[in-house]
Amino acid sequence: MTVARNRSISVGDQKSVHVSWRRLDEVDVVDGWVTGPLRTVLDCAATLPFDEALAVADSALRAGDVTVAELRRAADAHPARGRARVQRVARHATAEGANPFESVLRAICLDVPHLCVTPQVEVADDAFFARVDLADIRLRIVVEADSFAFHGSLEQLRHDCWRYDELVARGWVVLRFAWEQVMFAPDWVRSILVGTVRRAHQRALVA
Numbered sequence: 001m002t003v004a005r006n007r008s009i010s011v012g013d014q015k016s017v018h019v020s021w022r023r024l025d026e027v028d029v030v031d032g033w034v035t036g037p038l039r040t041v042l043d044c045a046a047t048l049p050f051d052e053a054l055a056v057a058d059s060a061l062r063a064g065d066v067t068v069a070e071l072r073r074a075a076d077a078h079p080a081r082g083r084a085r086v087q088r089v090a091r092h093a094t095a096e097g098a099n100p101f102e103s104v105l106r107a108i109c110l111d112v113p114h115l116c117v118t119p120q121v122e123v124a125d126d127a128f129f130a131r132v133d134l135a136d137i138r139l140r141i142v143v144e145a146d147s148f149a150f151h152g153s154l155e156q157l158r159h160d161c162w163r164y165d166e167l168v169a170r171g172w173v174v175l176r177f178a179w180e181q182v183m184f185a186p187d188w189v190r191s192i193l194v195g196t197v198r199r200a201h202q203r204a205l206v207a
Contacts, residue, residue: 037060037065037066038060038065038066038070038071038074040056040060041056041057041060041066041071041089042071042074042075042078042086044056044057045057045075045082045085045086045088045089045090046078046082046085046086047082050085050088050089050107051103051104051107051108051186052104053085053089054089054092054093054103054104054106054107055100055103055104055107057071057089057090057093058093058094058095058097058100058103059100059103061093061094061095062095062097064095068090068093068094068095071090071093072090072091074086074090075087075089075090075091092106092107092110094119096118096119096120097119097120098119098120098133098145099145101145101147101179101182102119102133102134102145104182104183104186105133105134105143105145105177105182105189106119106134108182108186108189108190108193109134109143109193111190112190112193112194112197113194113197114139114197114201115136115139115141115193115197116136116138117134117135117136117141117143118134118135118136118137119133119134120132120133121134121135121137121142123135123142123167123170123172125170128166128170130163130166130167132144132167133145135172136197139173139197139200139201139204140171140172140173140200141172141173141175141196141197141200142167142172142173142174142175143175143177143193144174144175144176144177145177145179145182146176146177146178146179147178147179164176173196173200175192175193175196177189
């Protein structure tokens with residue numbers, strides 16, 4: 001929670017939430033007391049872990065509450081304390097991400113050397129079309145954020161198998177991660193990505 005420096009917060013409220021006192025200009029506040037979208041994104045970028053902050057920023061951009069230009073200008077003007085964190089979020093935030101789950105997975109990808117993923121990439125030719133969650137086009141690696149809600153039926157299983165096989169047949173390495181793996185085992189997810197990127201580079205050297 002971000003509040004103006006002259007606000008008084010009870011001890012009980014301070015124990016239930018993390019409170020940051022900041023100087024808030026009129027432009028930072030909506031309805032007289034709520035921080036606006038840009039201020040909220042900046043505060044989250046300065047205080048939250050990178051994956052959570054990126055999910056917040058992506059969501060704000062996707063909803064049209066903030067623009068990339070506004071976010072980057074504000075990040076560059078941010079006070080020195082926390083500026084690097086805010087600038088990193090602003091540099092990588094995008095409206096193209098489909099949801100917070102994908103944003104968190106992309107944050108893990110951004111921590112993998114030599115992996116450069118783009119969200120919502122179209123893979124298509126005369127006989128095939130698919131939009132994948134994340135893809136490194138240079139290394140031909142697809143990274144999917146798979147949730148049971150969209151993959152739980154028999155019909156969807158058949159479609160997923162067809163889609164997966166078509167991508168592999170076209171030379172893509174496809175990695176699929178469940179929500180629980182991304183949220184609760186990010187180090188394992190990163191290790192899988194690191195190993196896959198390493199092997200992709202080895203294949204490129206042999207070729």
